[in-house]
Amino acid sequence: MSVSGSESAASANKPKYSKFTQQELPACKPLLTPGIVIGAFSLIGIIFVPIGLASLSASQEIVELIDRYDEECVTASDKIGFIQDSKANKACTRKITVPKPMKGPIHVYYQLENFYQNHRRYVQSRSDQQLRDKDYKDPKAVAKACDPEATTGDGSLIVPCGLIAWSLFNDTYAFSVNKKSVTVNKKDIAWASDKNSKFGSNVFPVNFQKGGLIGGGNLNDKLPLSEQEDLIVWMRTAALPTFRKLYGRIETDIMASDEITVVIQNNYNTYSFGGTKAVVLSTASWIGGKNNFIGVAYVAVGGICLLLAMGFVVLYVVKPRALGDPAYLSWNKEAAEYSH
Amino acid sequence: LFKVATECSVVLCCRVAPLQKAGIVALIKNRTDDMTLAIGDGANDVSMIQMADVGVGINGQEGGQAVMASDFSMGQFRFLVPLLLVHGHWNYQRMGYMILYNFYKNATFVLVLFWYVLYTSFTLTTAITEWSSLLYTVLYTSLPTIVVGILDKDLSKSTLLAYPKLYGSGQRNEKYNLNLFVLNMLEALWQSLVVFYIPYFAYRQSTIGMSSLGDLWALASVIVVNMQLAMDIIRWNWIIHVFVWGTIAATVICLFVIDSIWVLPGYGAIYHIMGQGLFWLLLLIIVVTAMVPHFAIKAFSEHFVPSDIQIGREIEKFEALNQVNHSEIPMRTFS
Numbered sequence: 001m002s003v004s005g006s007e008s009a010a011s012a013n014k015p016k017y018s019k020f021t022q023q024e025l026p027a028c029k030p031l032l033t034p035g036i037v038i039g040a041f042s043l044i045g046i047i048f049v050p051i052g053l054a055s056l057s058a059s060q061e062i063v064e065l066i067d068r069y070d071e072e073c074v075t076a077s078d079k080i081g082f083i084q085d086s087k088a089n090k091a092c093t094r095k096i097t098v099p100k101p102m103k104g105p106i107h108v109y110y111q112l113e114n115f116y117q118n119h120r121r122y123v124q125s126r127s128d129q130q131l132r133d134k135d136y137k138d139p140k141a142v143a144k145a146c147d148p149e150a151t152t153g154d155g156s157l158i159v160p161c162g163l164i165a166w167s168l169f170n171d172t173y174a175f176s177v178n179k180k181s182v183t184v185n186k187k188d189i190a191w192a193s194d195k196n197s198k199f200g201s202n203v204f205p206v207n208f209q210k211g212g213l214i215g216g217g218n219l220n221d222k223l224p225l226s227e228q229e230d231l232i233v234w235m236r237t238a239a240l241p242t243f244r245k246l247y248g249r250i251e252t253d254i255m256a257s258d259e260i261t262v263v264i265q266n267n268y269n270t271y272s273f274g275g276t277k278a279v280v281l282s283t284a285s286w287i288g289g290k291n292n293f294i295g296v297a298y299v300a301v302g303g304i305c306l307l308l309a310m311g312f313v314v315l316y317v318v319k320p321r322a323l324g325d326p327a328y329l330s331w332n333k334e335a336a337e338y339s340h
Numbered sequence: 341l342f343k344v345a346t347e348c349s350v351v352l353c354c355r356v357a358p359l360q361k362a363g364i365v366a367l368i369k370n371r372t373d374d375m376t377l378a379i380g381d382g383a384n385d386v387s388m389i390q391m392a393d394v395g396v397g398i399n400g401q402e403g404g405q406a407v408m409a410s411d412f413s414m415g416q417f418r419f420l421v422p423l424l425l426v427h428g429h430w431n432y433q434r435m436g437y438m439i440l441y442n443f444y445k446n447a448t449f450v451l452v453l454f455w456y457v458l459y460t461s462f463t464l465t466t467a468i469t470e471w472s473s474l475l476y477t478v479l480y481t482s483l484p485t486i487v488v489g490i491l492d493k494d495l496s497k498s499t500l501l502a503y504p505k506l507y508g509s510g511q512r513n514e515k516y517n518l519n520l521f522v523l524n525m526l527e528a529l530w531q532s533l534v535v536f537y538i539p540y541f542a543y544r545q546s547t548i549g550m551s552s553l554g555d556l557w558a559l560a561s562v563i564v565v566n567m568q569l570a571m572d573i574i575r576w577n578w579i580i581h582v583f584v585w586g587t588i589a590a591t592v593i594c595l596f597v598i599d600s601i602w603v604l605p606g607y608g609a610i611y612h613i614m615g616q617g618l619f620w621l622l623l624l625i626i627v628v629t630a631m632v633p634h635f636a637i638k639a640f641s642e643h644f645v646p647s648d649i650q651i652g653r654e655i656e657k658f659e660a661l662n663q664v665n666h667s668e669i670p671m672r673t674f675s
Contacts, residue, residue: 016521021578023493027577032658037639044628055621111545118550120463128603194606237605239553240459242545286617292622293541301629308636319644324654331505 011315033323034316045306052298055287060101064290066111068278069273070093079271084214090266094279095259101260102254102283108184109244109280110169112270117164117238122276125149125163126235131225132200134159149215152207159206160225160235164208168234170217174263177207177254184248192234199225199232216268244280244289342367360387360618369393375586379420380406396420407531425500430493431658434648436516438489444524444567445481449473450530452561459540467536468558469551469606471598471649480562480591485568487583493601494574495652509649523637527568531630537562539625551606554615555595560626562591 019025048339076082083090114124127145129136136142139157143150146161173181203226207221219228226232233245254260262279270277282289326332345367365388369376378388381398383405389395390409397410398417399498406412412423456467457542466473472480500506509515539556547668599610613619629654640651 004589008433023491023575025491025579027580029653029657031653033641033643034643037595037635039641040635044632048625048628060585109547116461116463117559118460118465120460120465123465123550123605126605128607130606136507153639191608191612193611197602198607236549236551239548239550240540240544241461244547246547263491287621288616288618291542291544291546293544294618294625297541297625298539298621299626301632305632308632311640315640315644321643321646324651324658326651326655328651329503329505330508330648 027185031323034312038312038316039175041305041309044256045302046168048298048302048305052300052302054293055298056292058287058292059292059295061298062283062285062287062290063098063100064280064282065096065098065260066278067094067096067262068276069266070275070277073264073266074271076339080269082273083262083266083269090174092264092266094262094264096262096281097255098258098260101256102281104249104253105185105284106249106250106254107282107284108173108175108250109248109282110171110173110243111243111278111280112169113243113274114237115270115275116241117241118240122163122167123237126165127161128198128283130196131160131203131235134200134203143227149211152210153212156207157237158208158210159203160208160231162269163215164230164235164237166215168219168231168264169245171277172265172267173252175250176263177258179261182252184251185251186248188229188230189246190229190249191236191284194232194236195226195229197230201226232273233312247279341627342371342675346372355382355423358384358387362391365391377424379417381417382406394447396423403477422497424432426497429495429500429507429510432510433494433515434489434492434574435522437492438485439487439516440520440524441477441569441572444528445485446477446566447525447528448532448535449476449561449566450555451528452536455536456557466554467550468554468561469598469604471604472554472558474593475594476558478564479594480558480587481565483565484580484584484587486582486667488569488573491577491580492573492575494649496656499652499656503648504651506648509647514647514649515528527634530633531564531568532561534630535564537623537625538629542622548613549609551591551609555599555610555613556619558622559591559595561673563623564630565625571631571634597604 004143015021021047023119030280032294069092073090074082082088082262125146125148127142129138137157139151142157144163146158146163149158149163149166150161151157175184201224203338204224205221205228208219208221209215209217219231236245238245260281266277269275287294299307327336353360356364361384365376365378367606368374369392371488374393375394377394377396378385379398380389381400383403383408385397386409389397389406394412395405395410397408399407399411399413399415407579413628414423453467454472457464468476495506534555539560543553566584566588573580573584594611598618599606599608600606601607607660646654
């Protein structure tokens with residue numbers, strides 16, 4: 001739009017027109033009208049409340065039995081001494097009565113509380129290269145990654161190294177229903193991706209738990225790591241200080257009022273740091289474990305949105321405003337007040 | 341002199357030497373915190389142009405010295421109108437929003453990491469895998485911000501020229517002020533609490549691993565901050581659509597790629613957790629719950645305490661406006 005100079009100079013100076021450079025791209029300009037606002041809140045409410053109720057009912061159908069046993073399974077007054085004594089008899093029998101029928105497969109978990117698997121030094125104390133490949137023997141890198149559980153006293157490498165493996169959980173449970181023993185299927189409790197790619201099938205435990213401080217369970221030297229499913233499950237570090245890990249599955253159904261007897265080998269030392277242990281039996285559903293929170297949350301949010309929708313309806317009726325009326329521009333409003 | 345000048349709406353000075361021109365600008369600039377703009381076309385305007393905060397030079401018959409000393413240059417005096425009313429206004433609105441949004445999106449992310457630290461016995465374990473944390477600023481949330489900062493417009497050129505007083509919104513600090521900043525930070529706080537605690541309560545006594553929960557937190561954070569941006573975008577053209585939705589898709593792809601590297605602890609986590617119905621339920625409720633306050637505040641303030649900009653937007657959408665196609669404002673003559 002310059003007018004200086006001749007016509008050809010003017011057109012030479014003019015930049016090439018494009019919708020992008022002149023900022024004239026076609027665009028939609030959504031605006032929040034009362035209809036859209038009320039519609040959005042109502043839609044959220046109408047969708048969320050049924051989802052919440054469905055989640056609640058799914059969660060109520062799950063049967064979950066939790067039995068905390070660490071306090072009652074150790075009767076000695078020096079609990080830590082008892083646990084650390086390798087010769088003491090650590091068997092403990094617990095009885096659980098089943099309130100509702102449980103359809104198989106019933107998942108058996110061990111639940112630990114106040115155990116910070118997400119502690120920064122703990123989480124880093126592993127060597128994924130070593131777990132996968134037996135030929136990986138870079139001692140400096142391994143020592144750095146797995147410190148302080150990288151080598152034994154005389155300097156030989158530990159496989160699998162690191163604090164996570166060292167603190168392997170080693171309580172065992174033997175179940176019987178109404179005095180008949182049931183087998184716990186301990187196959188396929190770890191992720192298939194871990195078994196196939198993360199833990200090598202040619203890596204065997206070496207020098208494991210041979211040091212002065214015993215942190216947890218032992219490993220079978222003859223089994224490669226890809227078949228040590230308890231270790232694989234344990235090494236998937238948990239996110240929160242109260243967590244469960246899959247122990248196994250009971251494939252049969254259990255009827256209501258059945259009595260389950262659990263014989264626990266109470267080996268794992270949670271007494272030194274004030275942790276608790278529990279055994280959990282739970283049926284499975286699409287929602288995961290028994291948790292009312294998601295259902296309650298959906299119903300709550302849906303309800304609040306419906307309330308907001310009604311609130312906005314009242315506001316729009318009480319204080320309506322014509323959209324796009326120039327009389328509301330601040331200088332027009334001031335002029336209107338001034339002229340009165 | 342200053343007091344008299346500030347009482348008038350227009351002051352005419354004639355027969356002024358270049359140094360006096362600069363002195364007039366300095367008089368206003370040094371004694372108030374207003375922005376000053378000087379426009380001139382000749383060599384005698386150079387000192388004035390350099391003294392002002394914004395200097396505009398006219399490339400015309402008196403030569404190019406004014407242009408060389410100026411911040412903006414144009415061909416005619418009348419182009420000052422669109423420069424100020426249209427481009428100046430757009431620039432203010434875009435810059436103000438972008439700065440507030442950048443603070444908000446980083447605060448939301450960092451606060452999620454902060455809440456997690458409370459549950460790791462105060463060791464600084466990152467809730468979200470380190471690669472995702474790095475990529476958050478670089479890839480997951482940067483491109484939509486840049487594109488919206490370049491392309492978004494709150495009002496069209498014709499509206500801004502038809503109602504010149506809309507320029508006053510910039511002068512009154514309506515788009516960037518302490519109240520807006522505090523509101524943004526409160527929204528960041530609320531959304532980070534929602535993103536962190538809804539999965540926390542849902543997964544509290546479960547078998548969830550750190551990498552899986554971290555993936556949920558990362559994806560939820562990215563979607564929430566991009567939804568916030570999406571709610572505030574005024575003008576959706578195809579480029580903005582591509583970048584906003586494309587970034588969310590890119591985030592998902594990156595999460596999959598990161599969790600397919602066997603060396604990293606999160607190997608396989610995203611495949612595992614996305615197969616659970618609970619993951620999708622949580623994602624939906626996190627996004628909606630995080631956005632409800634922002635949506636409600638927006639709906640309330642836009643309808644019941646509308647700013648001039650808001651009225652202008654409604655005028656554009658709902659009323660037929662006499663299109664002002666040329667960048668001029670008819671001069672009012674005295675009757």
